[in-house]
Amino acid sequence: MVPGAKGGDGGWLPVTTGESGAAVFRSADGTRYAKCVAAADAAGLEAERDRAAWLDEQGVPGPRVLDWHSGDAGACLVTGAVRGVPADRVSAADLRAAWEGIADAVRRLHEVPVSRCPFRRDLDGMLALARDVVARDAVNPEFLPVEQRHAPAAELLARLVPQAARRREQEAADTVVCHGDLCLPNIVLDPRTLDVAGFVDLGRLGLADRHADLALLLANARETWADDARARAADAEFAARYGTVLDHDRLRFYLHLDPLTWG
Numbered sequence: 001m002v003p004g005a006k007g008g009d010g011g012w013l014p015v016t017t018g019e020s021g022a023a024v025f026r027s028a029d030g031t032r033y034a035k036c037v038a039a040a041d042a043a044g045l046e047a048e049r050d051r052a053a054w055l056d057e058q059g060v061p062g063p064r065v066l067d068w069h070s071g072d073a074g075a076c077l078v079t080g081a082v083r084g085v086p087a088d089r090v091s092a093a094d095l096r097a098a099w100e101g102i103a104d105a106v107r108r109l110h111e112v113p114v115s116r117c118p119f120r121r122d123l124d125g126m127l128a129l130a131r132d133v134v135a136r137d138a139v140n141p142e143f144l145p146v147e148q149r150h151a152p153a154a155e156l157l158a159r160l161v162p163q164a165a166r167r168r169e170q171e172a173a174d175t176v177v178c179h180g181d182l183c184l185p186n187i188v189l190d191p192r193t194l195d196v197a198g199f200v201d202l203g204r205l206g207l208a209d210r211h212a213d214l215a216l217l218l219a220n221a222r223e224t225w226a227d228d229a230r231a232r233a234a235d236a237e238f239a240a241r242y243g244t245v246l247d248h249d250r251l252r253f254y255l256h257l258d259p260l261t262w263g
Contacts, residue, residue, distance in 0.1 A: 026081070032066060034078045040102035042075035048089075048203035049077050055205065058112050061105075071101040082198035085191045088184035092224050095184075100236060101188060103241035105196035107216065109177035110210055121180045122207030123171050125140040127164060128201040130157055131216055138263030145256065153260060160257055167253060177183035180204025182213040183220040211247060218246075 010024035012034060022045070025034045037045045046068075053065045065078035070076075087095060087102065139153040148156055177185065181204045188197045214254055216237050225231040239246045 031081055033081055034076055036074060036076040038074045039072060042070050044203060045075045045077050049174040051202040051205040060109055062202060063200055064252060082188045082200055084188040084197035086185045087189050094194055095224050098189055100241045101195050101239060102124055103238045107242050112177040114207055117177045118205050119206035121204055121208040122179055123167050126261055133260055133263035140219060143259035146215055150157055157260055162255055163253055171249060173209050174209050176210045178208040178213045180206060182217045210252040212254045215234055215251040216258060219255050
């Protein structure tokens with residue numbers, strides 16, 4: 001049962017979007033979401049709850065925790081809805097209009113003092129997760145870059161491991177509070193102003209190299225831009241507004257590592 005379902009609001013409606021495997025519901029009035037998981041996945045949902053609550057305390061817009069239930073049957077998290085439209089559902093013209101605002105919002109997230117953040121999403125943790133997913137043969141080929149979809153997952157991981165020492169050095173010098181899954185569906189826009197209304201799906205938030213976030217965002221946005229020239233221009237515009245020089249080797253490393261951590 002979804003916590004808080006009693007109350008005369010017409011109940012809850014199932015939400016079919018999303019890839020987490022959780023059962024997600026929206027309240028009939030559109031003001032709340034509930035994510036429910038089996039007991040085996042309760043720890044992960046609890047981690048998302050704690051991260052959402054912490055980020056709200058930092059003044060970064062996102063879902064506010066309203067209720068939490070857990071027991072032998074599983075766990076359920078109820079949060080306030082971030083009202084708006086996910087950035088992957090707007091037109092290329094609207095995404096371009098929102099692009100500088102997205103860069104500003106990501107920069108503000110990354111500027112939260114690292115000393116305040118109790119959560120980690122560091123390289124060693126990602127590599128350990130990737131080793132587990134690869135060992136279980138659980139990598140989803142659809143998450144991989146097109147050119148890698150026919151390569152054995154163990155081979156893909158083996159290509160990345162020799163870079164780990166260098167990436168650790170870079171991470172130590174460039175650690176920020178990362179979203180952890182910074183793709184367009186997790187950035188909600190105000191449909192009228194195209195300002196960023198908030199970040200959602202915070203289960204992977206933690207300290208990491210900023211390029212772990214930027215790699216996912218820029219690669220995901222390429223699916224909206226008309227061609228490679230427009231994508232390169234958008235990358236340059238984002239970097240200028242955000243205030244960084246993109247390290248393309250690091251972007252490629254994290255873009256290739258992330259798909260191996262889901263499974």
